[in-house]
Amino acid sequence: MISHTDLEQVAESKPNTTIRRPSVSVMLFVYAVLLSVVAALILFERSFDILWPTLMLPIFAGAVLYAHRVYWAMLGLYIGFTLPIVLLAARDPVDSFRTISVFIVAVAIGAEFLHRFVTWLEAARAALRASEARFRSLSVMAPLGIFETDAEGHYVYTNPRWQAVTGFSAEAGLGKGWIEAVHPDDRKTLLDNWEWAIRHGREFTAEFRLSFSAHAPHWVRLQSAVKYSDAGVAVGRVGTLEDITQERAASEALMHANEVLEKRVAERTERLTLAVKQLEVEVAQRQHAVDALRYSEERFSKAFNASPSPIIISSALDGRTIDMNESFLQLTGYTREDVLGQSSVDLKLWRRPEDRARMIAMASVQGSVRDFETVIRPETGDDITVLISAEPITLGSEKCVLTIATDITARKSLEVHLRDYAETQRLILQQRVAAQETERRRLSMDVHDGPLQSLGVSLIALDRAMRRLERGEPELAYAEMRYLRTSMAGTVSEMRSVLADLSLDALTSRGLIPALEDNMERFTEVTGISVEMDSHLDFRLPGEIELLLYRLAQEALANIRKHSEATKVLVRIETEGNDFLMTIADDGRGFNPDIVPTRRRDGEQLGLASMRERVVAMRGTLEITSAPGAGTKLRFRCPIPAQPV
Numbered sequence: 001m002i003s004h005t006d007l008e009q010v011a012e013s014k015p016n017t018t019i020r021r022p023s024v025s026v027m028l029f030v031y032a033v034l035l036s037v038v039a040a041l042i043l044f045e046r047s048f049d050i051l052w053p054t055l056m057l058p059i060f061a062g063a064v065l066y067a068h069r070v071y072w073a074m075l076g077l078y079i080g081f082t083l084p085i086v087l088l089a090a091r092d093p094v095d096s097f098r099t100i101s102v103f104i105v106a107v108a109i110g111a112e113f114l115h116r117f118v119t120w121l122e123a124a125r126a127a128l129r130a131s132e133a134r135f136r137s138l139s140v141m142a143p144l145g146i147f148e149t150d151a152e153g154h155y156v157y158t159n160p161r162w163q164a165v166t167g168f169s170a171e172a173g174l175g176k177g178w179i180e181a182v183h184p185d186d187r188k189t190l191l192d193n194w195e196w197a198i199r200h201g202r203e204f205t206a207e208f209r210l211s212f213s214a215h216a217p218h219w220v221r222l223q224s225a226v227k228y229s230d231a232g233v234a235v236g237r238v239g240t241l242e243d244i245t246q247e248r249a250a251s252e253a254l255m256h257a258n259e260v261l262e263k264r265v266a267e268r269t270e271r272l273t274l275a276v277k278q279l280e281v282e283v284a285q286r287q288h289a290v291d292a293l294r295y296s297e298e299r300f301s302k303a304f305n306a307s308p309s310p311i312i313i314s315s316a317l318d319g320r321t322i323d324m325n326e327s328f329l330q331l332t333g334y335t336r337e338d339v340l341g342q343s344s345v346d347l348k349l350w351r352r353p354e355d356r357a358r359m360i361a362m363a364s365v366q367g368s369v370r371d372f373e374t375v376i377r378p379e380t381g382d383d384i385t386v387l388i389s390a391e392p393i394t395l396g397s398e399k400c401v402l403t404i405a406t407d408i409t410a411r412k413s414l415e416v417h418l419r420d421y422a423e424t425q426r427l428i429l430q431q432r433v434a435a436q437e438t439e440r441r442r443l444s445m446d447v448h449d450g451p452l453q454s455l456g457v458s459l460i461a462l463d464r465a466m467r468r469l470e471r472g473e474p475e476l477a478y479a480e481m482r483y484l485r486t487s488m489a490g491t492v493s494e495m496r497s498v499l500a501d502l503s504l505d506a507l508t509s510r511g512l513i514p515a516l517e518d519n520m521e522r523f524t525e526v527t528g529i530s531v532e533m534d535s536h537l538d539f540r541l542p543g544e545i546e547l548l549l550y551r552l553a554q555e556a557l558a559n560i561r562k563h564s565e566a567t568k569v570l571v572r573i574e575t576e577g578n579d580f581l582m583t584i585a586d587d588g589r590g591f592n593p594d595i596v597p598t599r600r601r602d603g604e605q606l607g608l609a610s611m612r613e614r615v616v617a618m619r620g621t622l623e624i625t626s627a628p629g630a631g632t633k634l635r636f637r638c639p640i641p642a643q644p645v
Contacts, residue, residue, distance in 0.1 A: 021065045031058055031074050035081045042085055052085065053100065056107045063111035064118050071111050079104060095469065095477075102462065102484065106455065109492065113451075145241030147173075148227070151234060153198045165220060165243050166210060183209035183217050201226050201234050207244065218245035238422075251389075254404060257303065258391050261402075265394055309404050312339075316392060316399040319343035331386075331407060333379035351375040351383055363390060363401075373408070385409045454491035458484055512546040513537060513573065516553055520571065527561050535573040541580065541640060548615075549582055549636065555611050556584045556634055564588025564632060580640045585633040590626045611636075 022030070038051060056078060062071035082104075086097045145162030149155050158166075158173040166173060166181055182190055186208040197204035204224045209217040224239025278285055304311060310328035314321050321339050329336060332349065339347065350356045355374040363369050369390040375383050386405040393402045465480035507515040513535050520531040540546070553571065560566050566588030574581050608624065611634070615622045620638030 024066060024070050027062065027066065027070065028073060028077070031062075032077055034058075035077060039081050039085055043088055052082075053103050056103060059107055059111050060114055063115040068115065071115065075104070075108060075111070092469075095474075098481065099462075099466070102458075102488065105488065106458075145243075147224075147239055147241065149224075149237045151198075151236055153194065153237070156236070162241050165241055181210050183211040185209075197224075198237070204237075204239070207248075218243060219248040220244060254309075254389070258393070258402065262393055269394075269396070309406060312403050312405075313393070313395070314343070314401050314403065316401050319345065322395070322400060328405070331378065331384065331405065332376070333381060338379075349376045351377045359388065359390070363392075368392065376405075385412045451491050454487060458487045458491060461487060507546060507550050508543075511540050512549060515546075515550055516571070516573075519550075519554065520557070520569075523557050523561070529561065529566055529569060531557070531569045531571065533571050533573075537573050537575065537580075545580065545638065545640060548638070549580070552582070552611055552615070552636055553584065559608070560584075560586050560588060560632075564590075566631070575640070576637075578639055579637050582636045583633065584636075585631060587631045590628050590630045590632050592626070592628060 021027075035055060038055060042052060059071050059074045059078065062074045082097075082100055086093050086100065143161065145165045146159040147155055147162050148157040154175050155173055155178060158168070158170060163170060163173060166178055168178060168181065179187065179191060190206055190208050193206060194204060196202075203226070205222070207219060207221045209219055211217045221242045221244045222239060223242075224237045226234050227236045227238050229235045275285065304323070305325050307325055308327055310325065310331045312321060312324040312328050320341050320343050324336070324339055329339070332339075332347075334347065344350060344356065345353075352375060355372075359369055359372050359374070362372070369388065372388045372390075373385065374388060375385050377383055385408050387408055388403060388405050390401050390403045393400050461480050461484040465477045465484065468474075468477035468480060513533075517533055520533060523529065524531050541549075557569070560569060564586050566586035569584065569586045572581075572583040572585075608622075612622045615636055615638060620636060623635040623637070624632070625635070626632040
């Protein structure tokens, strides 16, 4: 059973990524002292030094590290100190206050954006940590020992079951300390094979003994596979550890029983031979031999029929069945009359007849067969996966084969489910990371191509205005300031557009079509490009498909704005069978799709490549039709459920 303490250890194993930062009161106090010192210097020198605007930079640090109220409080402190400085130290208080106000507005916008961006990043990290915690919890509850290593084979994680099997604590089991628990007779061979598998990137399976000072050695089975990064590079291994002591003990006991059985059969044959030779002269000895034979047969019969493992004895010459126990009849669903005198071929037990041929070939070479895996077809019910061990015996003068089967159907099914589950979790995590990276790149490009470039233009205008003031050209400086005011208004509008694109409230509450209409209306206001919507969709799509199409439309409009020089855009939304279609066409300059690169030199994806990756992730397709001077048409197609909701 898994205790609450084990689950708490999994939760505590999550790395602590909290950034150490001063308390809010200390931060505000230090900032107030810094403002006071610089303000005193400026008032003493009686000049509006360039140092004062640089004191707005700590506000960005406050926006990244603290909550809303902190950096707004810092901005309030800065404004509070600015008023007396402007009134007492500036030669032209009105012009100076207007100048510093522009900086304050820019800093407020930048700080707000940084705070929202950092908050979004923290939420993404929290979701990733929650996913990792779920994986650790499942690992804790697994009935098998689970471990993970780095690329060099050093253990970096073990679950409680692994620790229970090996006797190591979570800390002691890290690295390669577990090798010390391997039995000395098995250690060198195991270590050589383990290192060979790591060097060559191969799967690894081994059975060996673990030795403890206070306990007898016990057998375990270790299985591991290579773990690859997204780039296809081997970064470590994952595997399982299973305690097979009882299984080995049962196998050894069975082998010992086989040996005893052969010995007793040989002894019985010898006694019978002697009894025949001495039959006429030693009647008493003959009777004693007959009694001994009867006693031996009774003991063999009891062991044979009471065994929980299915056992069958067949002729080595023609394969006909001589005897079987009750466990065999329960496993296969046959009656004793159905099986006696019949071979496995007659009963059609083998699901894969070629397996029977391989087992016979192995027996002819090795003399016996151990743990041969195959599938048998019972009289009723589903196929059964079994491990077969076969040993030749002699009954009287007839050569026979004693075959024991172990049902491993449930174990095989569990292994398949565990592999499928691990692969599902890996794909989910990979898709989430890819989606987050794509959104980050798109947002970075939107901010860089929009508000940041506008802020750069505004700074250039501000520099020109300051130089004109220094040269005594106030009228021209005021004209530059009016241009700056217009530019800053456009920057604010672009920033609002970016922030509106980040919000999914309209998409969640109202659906795809209303959300697209709002987005296209903002797009027309900002760019002046006319966008017309033609929709034939009268039902809601699944949330992940609506989000995909919404983001595809955003990215397509962004590409049209940046590259197409279009004046009109048509967006058509419709369904065709079980597919959803969205067409976006513009009347811009177009391009030749055959010569458009999919990536820049630095590896950053272009807009069309990014959209294609989004569509492929949802099992859809993207068709591009364009020609120089003839506009561009993008046609997205993706499957939807047969009964949309």
